[in-house]
Amino acid sequence: MSTITTVYSAAIRGIDGQIVTVEATSVSAPQQRLDIIGLPDAAIKESQGRVKSAARACGLPLKKGVLTVNLAPADIKKEGTVYDLPILLSVLDMPGFERVDLSECCFLGELSLSGELRPVNGVLPMAVAARDAGFKYLFVPADNAGEASAAYGITVLPVKNARDVITHFFSRPQIIPTIFNKEDFFAIADDTLLDFSDVKGQEAAKKALEIAAAGEHNILMIGPPGTGKSMLASRVPYILPPITLDESIETSKIYSIAGLNSELTPLLSHRPFRAPHHSLSPAALIGGGSNPKPGEISLANNGVLFLDEFPEFDKHSCEVLRQPIEDRNVTITRVNASVNYPCSFMLICAMNPCKCGYYGHPTKPCTCTPQSRRNYLAMLSGPILDRIDIQVEVNSLDFSELDTSLASETSAEIRKRVIKARNFAMERFDGEKLANGMPLTCNARMQPKHVRKFCLFDDGGRKVLQMAYEKLSLSARGYDRILKLARTVADFDESPMIRKDHVALAVQLRSLDRKYFNT
Ligand SMILES: Nc1ncnc2c1ncn2[C@@H]1O[C@H](COP(=O)(O)OP(=O)(O)O)[C@@H](O)[C@H]1O
Ligand SMILES: [Mg+2]
DSSP, X not given: OOOOEEEEEEEEETTEEEEEEEEEEEEOOSSOEEEEESSOHHHHHHHHXXXXXXXXXXXXXXXXXXXXXXXXXXXXOOOGGGGHHHHHHHTBOOTTGGGSOOXXXXXOOEEOTTSBEEOOTTHHHHHHHHHHTTOSEEEEEGGGHHHHHTSTTSEEEEESBHHHHHHHXXXXXXXXXXXXXXXXXXXXXXXXXXXXXXXXXXXXXXXHHHHHHHHTOOEXXXXXXXXXXXXXXXXXXXXXXXXXXXXXXXXXXXXHHTTOOOSXXXXXXXXXXXXXXXXXXXXXXHEETTTTEEOHHHHTTTEEEEESXXXXXXXXXXXXXXXXXXXXXXXXXXXXXXXXXXXXEEEEEEEOSSSSSOTTOSSSOOOOOHHHHHHHHHTSOHHHHTTOOEEEEOOOOOHHHHHOXXXXXXXXXXXXXXXXXXXXXXXXXXXXXXTTSOBOOSGGGOOHHHHHHHOOBOHHHHHHHHHHHHHTTOOHHHHHHHHHHHHHHHHHTTOSSBOHHHHHHHHHTTTHIIIIIOO
16 A cells, blocks of 8 residues: 655636645556546646656656546646646655655646746635645745735745755755735835826816716716827726725736736736727626636726727627626636636726717817717617716817816825725715625615615705706616715715705716717
8 A cells, every 4th residue: 555645736716726635646566657637638648748857857756656646626627737846746756755744835836848837827816725724835936926925924935946846845945935025016006107187177077087986986988089088097096095905916816817917016006907999709808718717807806997989899798797797796607617706896988979979079070960879879788878877078178278287186186085085985884785795885886775874865955856856857766876976976075964066966977868868
């Protein structure tokens, strides 16, 4: 009866890592053979080849006879390359190696034929899983060490060559751990800031975006080309509260799985901004494929998703977006596995007012017929439009606005107000839960019962509300929407009651309904 050698590694399930056990046994036989169980067929051959060749190149002897390596649990999908290093260690035949305590170590890494460690995708979630499972040491390819170290709380040891691991345990030098530096992480954030003060004029749009950022309201900007819609949208991540380390790890795990983490920025240092083109396939937008990968909506998690040229997005793409917008996570179902990715984002859409783009422009004539204008707007997806709280016009600037030397407000100044308004709202919510058990954290996500509970107005507020309700012939849903918006406006004043000026501004943030949609 031969002994079993156990080495630990990790796999990905959804956006989370999971510990994988690599168990090896050997049975004496005249010929050496390496059997691997628990990997997809195609990956087994390749892994066998790499492990044998790397061991030979590094002068690391493998056990003789029939070697059986089992990767458990069997029911999770494992990609082959991560396990090269732990497989090699599990069948290593070096005097004294069996006495090395590997129980607190977790190993990840693909081997080249010459024994170098190659970087793998998904290291951050696997590092977090190893840490949470109580492992003390994580051996990773040197090129992944920066990313892995962001899972603070586990000692990350960068490995360049399979031989380094052996030297580490048997002699000197020991591998020097890679330390995650929180200060460096936040320092990057400041240099990459895109600032609102770069955008001239457009005060109404800026105010609308500020209110949207405070209540996490989805927003649509309508205006002719070249008025700054894209500029404005790309700056919204910097007026939202700074990303927290936990939010960053959650989103960075998604980037890690998609293979988009670069070594320089192992963790996102600011909220993501994703602007997928309207020609993108629904799978690329929401995630999927035969080997499920997160889509744009998950890459925008804890940040901003910007759909430019909104009417050009096809109906099907908009249809599939609807549920994830509601649920804030998306389930991708495949034949033998389904994975769940978070996708909590603020949605910003932009569009021209008509096909030619110049309807309402002060000097350029619009060449569209009234019918073609209506057709253009009819292309907008109703279900998504229904989830957009704010609509704002972004008009062409006159020369004086563009020429001005007056400094506009910086993102930092706007962000201060956004944070203050959010803090005021958070105190009010005080642990209130949504139907799915998640905490209620912003006005946009209030359900009807929350609107009744939290959107209290005074007499003046009631008067304006009544006027708006009658004049705009609002539905009950439209009425709730105005109330939610007014609640956010009132949060900027730290006012427990919604007053008439708050309602009036909220109504203004919906004025496009009348101008464009109800005509
Ligand atoms: N309000 C503005 N302030 C400063 N520059 C602007 C403004 N609007 C447009 N621009 C300039 O025009 C370019 C195009 O603007 P963009 O944001 O792409 O417009 P849109 O998305 O509305 O078509 C910007 O890169 C910028 O150089
Ligand atoms: Mg644009």
